[in-house]
Amino acid sequence: MERIEHGSEIIWYDPECFGNFHRDFFEIDYWREQDAIRGKSVGRNTTWFVEDEVGQKVLRHYYRGGMIGRVMEDTFLHVAESKSRAMAEFTVLTKLYRKGLPVPRPCAARMIRSNFVYRADIILTRVEGAxxxxxxxxxxxxxxxxxxxxxxxxxxxxxxxxxxxxxxxxxxxxxxxxxxxxxxxxxxxxxxxxxxxxxxxxxxxxxxxxxxxxxxxxxxxxxxxxxxxxxxxxxx
Missing domain, CATH: 1.10.510.10 (Transferase(Phosphotransferase) domain 1)
Structure with missing residues (x-):
């Protein structure tokens, strides 16, 4: 696992998931410019399916649920890096993936800090044909x-x-x-x-x-x- 810190942005990523990782991979506009959006899943929020030179991936932004989500839609109170929503899920998935359990491979996780809150995103491999x-x-x-x-x-x-x-x-x-x-x-x-x-x-x-x-x-x-x-x- 590699780590990037750029200003208020912290990223963890697995280099084996990418040909050449770039911070822009977390931005849906980047994939739109590359004509690399392959679909989306619309539920409470939108999950994007994108494709790079390695294969198809899932890009998901973290949102709050419940009543508090109406006030703090996608912001979370600041916590230690490893306990942020994206990094915590990345860690759990990595352990499960290494155990050989059927889960999407975790590729990258990001948190962006701003004062006392942060926003988060995660990129996973897509389970093809599922x-x-x-x-x-x-x-x-x-x-x-x-x-x-x-x-x-x-x-x-x-x-x-x-x-x-x-x-x-x-x-x-x-x-x-x-x-x-x-x-x-x-x-x-x-x-x-x-x-x-x-x-x-x-x-x-x-x-x-x-x-x-x-x-x-x-x-x-x-x-x-x-x-x-x-x-x-x-x-x-």
């Missing part, structure tokens, strides 16, 4: 073995001690080969074994039930959750 479970389930159903495989994947993360702060059906991906991945590790961290794993799974179940109520066509049933749990506990 869709989140909500998008998939609006189109088709998954078979029992696919649900079991998803459960086994989640168990691998829990066995590694990873507490996912937002484990929901949007943050589980399936690629073209049927391999499952987890994404969005903002505010995630490692914990000793405990009841948090069960609470994580209950959060995921609530997410499936919520999405089922939101969409007229959503190919998920409670029996699918039982299959997922079979895979989850098989991996114990």
């Amino acid at each position: 869709q989140d479970l909500v998008a998939i389930l609006k189109e088709r159903e998954l078979d029992t073995e696919q649900w079991r495989s998803i459960g086994q994947t989640i168990r691998r993360f829990h066995s590694a001690g990873l507490y996912h702060a937002d484990l929901n059906s949007h943050n589980v991906l399936l690629d073209n080969n049927g391999r499952s991945w987890l994404i969005d590790f903002d505010k995630c961290h490692f914990r000793q074994p405990g009841s948090w794993a069960k609470e994580n799974m209950e959060r995921l179940l609530r997410s499936f039930r919520k999405e089922q109520g939101l969409h007229q066509e959503f190919h998920w049933e409670e029996q699918d959750w039982k299959a997922l749990l079979q895979g989850y506990y098989k991996g114990s």
Whole structure:
């Protein structure tokens, strides 16, 4: 990992992710000028998909949620460099990636300080040919073995001690080969074994039930959750 400090800007980056890293990589206008934007994901905020000489990447800016987000949309109170949102997620992802877990490779993280606050961004590799479970389930159903495989994947993360702060059906991906991945590790961290794993799974179940109520066509049933749990506990 390399570190750059330029005025109020601090950047961590993995040189293996880039041909020749430049600070402008965090600016969407740079990619627009290069005609290198390959898409975007629009949810609460926009995530950009860009492509450089090495491959496709994800560029994400950090925003606040909840009521405070209306006042401090994308600013956070200043903390130590390693505890900033981008650097903390970069660190968690690096540990997971080195363990061989199915996560996007972390490429670069940035914080820009201003008085008592900072803003942050992160760049990751894009999981090619992957869709989140909500998008998939609006189109088709998954078979029992696919649900079991998803459960086994989640168990691998829990066995590694990873507490996912937002484990929901949007943050589980399936690629073209049927391999499952987890994404969005903002505010995630490692914990000793405990009841948090069960609470994580209950959060995921609530997410499936919520999405089922939101969409007229959503190919998920409670029996699918039982299959997922079979895979989850098989991996114990």
